[in-house]
Amino acid sequence: MIENLLMGFNISLTFHNIIMCFIGCTLGQIIGVLPGLGPTATIAMLLTLTYKLNVTSAIIMLSGIYYGAQYGGTITSVLFKIPGEASTVVTIFDGYQMALQGRAGKALGIAAFGSFIAGTAGTIALSILAPPLSGFALMFGPPEYTALMILGLTLVIYLGSGSTMKAILMGALGLALGTVGMDPLTAIERFTFGSQSLVEGFNMAVLAMGLFGIGEILYMAESTEARAMRDVVKCPSRLRELLPDRKDWKISMMPIARGSVLGFFLGILPGGGAMISSFAAYALEKRISRHPERFGKGAIEGVAGPESANNSAVNGAFIPLLTLGIPSNVVMALLMGAFILHGITPGPFIMEKHPNLFWGLVTSMYIGNVILLILNIPLIKFFVKIMEVPYAVLSPLIIMICVIGAYSLNYNPMDVIFMFIFGLVGYLMKKFDYEPAPLMLAFVVGEIFEKSIRQSLVLSHGNPLIFFTRPISLILMVVALFVIVSPLITVLFKRGRLISEYKQIVKEESKEI
Amino acid sequence: MLVKNKKDFFSGFFLLLLGVYLAFRSMQLSVWSRFGPDEGFIPLLTAVIIIGISLVITIKSLSLTRGQEKEETLEKQKKEIGSVFKVSLYIVLIILYGLFLEKVGFLITSALFLFIMLKYVEKQSWKMTTFAGLASIITSYLLFVYFLGVLLPRGLIKWW
Numbered sequence: 001m002i003e004n005l006l007m008g009f010n011i012s013l014t015f016h017n018i019i020m021c022f023i024g025c026t027l028g029q030i031i032g033v034l035p036g037l038g039p040t041a042t043i044a045m046l047l048t049l050t051y052k053l054n055v056t057s058a059i060i061m062l063s064g065i066y067y068g069a070q071y072g073g074t075i076t077s078v079l080f081k082i083p084g085e086a087s088t089v090v091t092i093f094d095g096y097q098m099a100l101q102g103r104a105g106k107a108l109g110i111a112a113f114g115s116f117i118a119g120t121a122g123t124i125a126l127s128i129l130a131p132p133l134s135g136f137a138l139m140f141g142p143p144e145y146t147a148l149m150i151l152g153l154t155l156v157i158y159l160g161s162g163s164t165m166k167a168i169l170m171g172a173l174g175l176a177l178g179t180v181g182m183d184p185l186t187a188i189e190r191f192t193f194g195s196q197s198l199v200e201g202f203n204m205a206v207l208a209m210g211l212f213g214i215g216e217i218l219y220m221a222e223s224t225e226a227r228a229m230r231d232v233v234k235c236p237s238r239l240r241e242l243l244p245d246r247k248d249w250k251i252s253m254m255p256i257a258r259g260s261v262l263g264f265f266l267g268i269l270p271g272g273g274a275m276i277s278s279f280a281a282y283a284l285e286k287r288i289s290r291h292p293e294r295f296g297k298g299a300i301e302g303v304a305g306p307e308s309a310n311n312s313a314v315n316g317a318f319i320p321l322l323t324l325g326i327p328s329n330v331v332m333a334l335l336m337g338a339f340i341l342h343g344i345t346p347g348p349f350i351m352e353k354h355p356n357l358f359w360g361l362v363t364s365m366y367i368g369n370v371i372l373l374i375l376n377i378p379l380i381k382f383f384v385k386i387m388e389v390p391y392a393v394l395s396p397l398i399i400m401i402c403v404i405g406a407y408s409l410n411y412n413p414m415d416v417i418f419m420f421i422f423g424l425v426g427y428l429m430k431k432f433d434y435e436p437a438p439l440m441l442a443f444v445v446g447e448i449f450e451k452s453i454r455q456s457l458v459l460s461h462g463n464p465l466i467f468f469t470r471p472i473s474l475i476l477m478v479v480a481l482f483v484i485v486s487p488l489i490t491v492l493f494k495r496g497r498l499i500s501e502y503k504q505i506v507k508e509e510s511k512e513i
Numbered sequence: 514m515l516v517k518n519k520k521d522f523f524s525g526f527f528l529l530l531l532g533v534y535l536a537f538r539s540m541q542l543s544v545w546s547r548f549g550p551d552e553g554f555i556p557l558l559t560a561v562i563i564i565g566i567s568l569v570i571t572i573k574s575l576s577l578t579r580g581q582e583k584e585e586t587l588e589k590q591k592k593e594i595g596s597v598f599k600v601s602l603y604i605v606l607i608i609l610y611g612l613f614l615e616k617v618g619f620l621i622t623s624a625l626f627l628f629i630m631l632k633y634v635e636k637q638s639w640k641m642t643t644f645a646g647l648a649s650i651i652t653s654y655l656l657f658v659y660f661l662g663v664l665l666p667r668g669l670i671k672w673w
Contacts, residue, residue, distance in 0.1 A: 052662055165566050169528060172562040175555060176535055183552035190542060190552055214607065221603050222596030392635035396627050397649045399603075403610055404619070404653060408663040416611030424604065432524040450555045458549035 005127060008359030011056060012367055020057040021364050024064020025371045031065070032072020032088075033383045039069040040437075041216050043334045044208035045398065047341065048405035051205075055342040056357045060364040062338055066331050067119060067314045067365065070274055071372045074111045074307060075383055078104055087274035087310040090282045094295060094302030101298050105241030110252050110300055111307040112376040113244065118260035118308035119369040122315025125264050126322075127362050130351070133323040137348035140324070142455040143466050147476035149449045152326050154480045155269065157438055167438045170429075174439035177202060178446025185454060197414040202422075204337040206406050207443060210419040211436045213402045215426020217395045242377055248300050255285050255305035263309030267316025269328065274310035274317075281309035315365065321346050322358065326445065330437040333444040517576035525571035532563030602634050618668020623650055 011017060031042045043062050050058030073088035078095035091111065098107040140148070157167040180191045181201025192198040244252065262284060263277040285305040286295045295302050320328045325347025327333035339346045344354060351358045406419040429436050442449075460466035467473050516522045539560055542553030610626045627646040631637045637645070657663040 169566045172559040176559040179556045186552050188552045218600050218603055222600050392637055393645045396630035399607060400623055400653055404657055407614055413611055413615050420607050432520045454550045462549045
């Protein structure tokens with residue numbers, strides 16, 4: 001492994017890749033600061049741009065956006081009581097209270113250091129766990145892949161924040177959209193309506209830019225609340241204000257450690273991701289604390305635990321993508337799209353066929369975390385200033401980037417029209433309370449899912465019992481069925497009291513925000 | 514029968530129609546052959562799921578009794594009309610931008626798009642419109658053309 005890591009550093013430490021990592025992290029940090037515009041929308045918009053870049057640099061940059069956004073979201077949560085990212089909602093509970101008490105610097109400091117420690121620990125865990133898991137993934141045939149994708153989609157749907165029924169509906173719609181174009185096995189055209197532009201199917205980047213980019217902009221165009229800025233507490237101006245003292249470290253060390261481990265494993269879980277990890281870490285800290293009454297009133301461990309968890313969750317989320325080729329959340333689905341755009345299928349063979357890419361990406365995360373720590377501590381004032389850029393100015397620029405990006409994919413104006421249609425769909429989905437994430441995820445895995453399920457059924461002469469006769473697929477299907485039949489979350493969280501606390505926190509605190 | 518939740522009723526009903534159409538089109542493809550599932554299998558499967566769930570959403574949005582209807586204030590209605598108008602303007606401008614990008618060229622369409630968006634839709638000052646418009650065009654030109662080597666349509670102005 002040491003050899004591989006050295007090889008990875010050889011790649012990620014080239015001037016070009018350091019710059020790409022820096023751009024990704026800075027962009028991530030900026031969009032993390034801007035409420036409304038998240039890593040999903042940004043990665044979706046930049047997918048087309050990275051098409052022109054070298055694949056390793058492109059993936060390094062896009063990944064930097066994802067983990068950089070987790071750092072950025074913290075600043076607005078602490079100083080403005082506005083979560084820049086969904087995963088930093090929980091930071092408001094104690095972070096903003098700390099800021100009101102004049103301890104904003106300490107909250108931001110511990111969040112940055114905690115994120116750095118957790119991000120680095122997560123990267124180490126990713127380096128250690130990914131190779132053996134890749135070997136395990138080689139045992140997967142079509143039935144196992146089908147079962148895994150069914151489980152993945154089921155978990156994503158059940159762990160989503162909105163209505164489960166609507167999430168299933170969106171998942172089905174995503175799969176249906178994925179069937180447009182040539183059938184992957186028989187090459188027969190489906191739903192193309194005689195249009196040449198549809199023979200290849202909808203482009204993933206066009207769908208993503210429409211749903212998340214244009215859809216978000218249209219929604220923000222009418223939503224005055226999204227544009228409004230709230231009361232600002234005093235921004236820390238000196239470096240010393242940002243450095244936690246010995247007492248802060250003593251209280252926060254264990255929450256950082258627990259958050260890192262919990263976050264990483266919840267990140268691996270399909271549908272888990274940064275948001276659930278941060279809520280789970282907060283609930284865990286509150287439950288095991290000797291003074292739970294301090295939570296919500298400026299407890300530093302209420303910032304340290306969740307902030308660490310959301311960062312290590314990002315590293316955990318890379319595991320299913322890089323070892324099994326299955327995205328565990330919508331950002332990973334977009335990254336998978338970036339791999340596919342460059343002609344690389346992520347999965348168990350990636351380490352063997354593209355070791356430079358794999359280890360270059362993993363090691364770039366170490367570098368990215370250092371860059372983010374450096375960016376965060378002295379430049380907080382600069383990032384706060386970014387919030388003052390009006391959406392009125394940002395939105396035309398974002399639309400322009402999306403339009404040119406969509407056009408430059410195939411130099412076909414039809415792609416712009418499709419992107420606009422998906423943008424309208426994304427906007428209406430927000431208006432009618434439908435989540436776009438299950439649609440996107442189902443669309444991305446749609447082709448692999450269809451191939452696997454059909455190949456499995458051909459192998460078994462149409463007998464669906466094939467999914468229950470092979471050990472790995474049996475286990476995965478049983479878990480998926482369990483999730484469907486008796487909502488797994490409720491059971492798990494009731495038994496461990498963790499998820500019920502998580503749901504309660506979400507309910508109580510979202511009322512306050 | 515009264516509509517309890519308008520959002521769910523309309524969206525559910527629309528998706529129900531979409532599901533029925535998808536099922537109808539899927540049946541025109543081969544769903545199952547002697548080897549196993551064919552090209553119509555997944556579309557039909559998804560259509561069945563869409564029909565089933567959208568039907569439930571539509572039915573759940575209905576109520577047998579009349580509930581308390583929220584009265585919308587005139588101010589709220591005005592605000593909503595205003596935001597719908599703004600979103601419609603965004604939509605029309607994006608379509609026009611996409612349609613004319615190739616024929617008229619990147620420079621003219623982008624300049625016009627940014628000018629109308631910033632000055633008339635977002636009601637920014639002349640100073641901000643000029644500054645943000647120029648900065649956006651120059652940045653995107655440098656990014657796309659020089660940095661990424663994208664061939665942007667020249668359209669009517671050929672010299673750049």
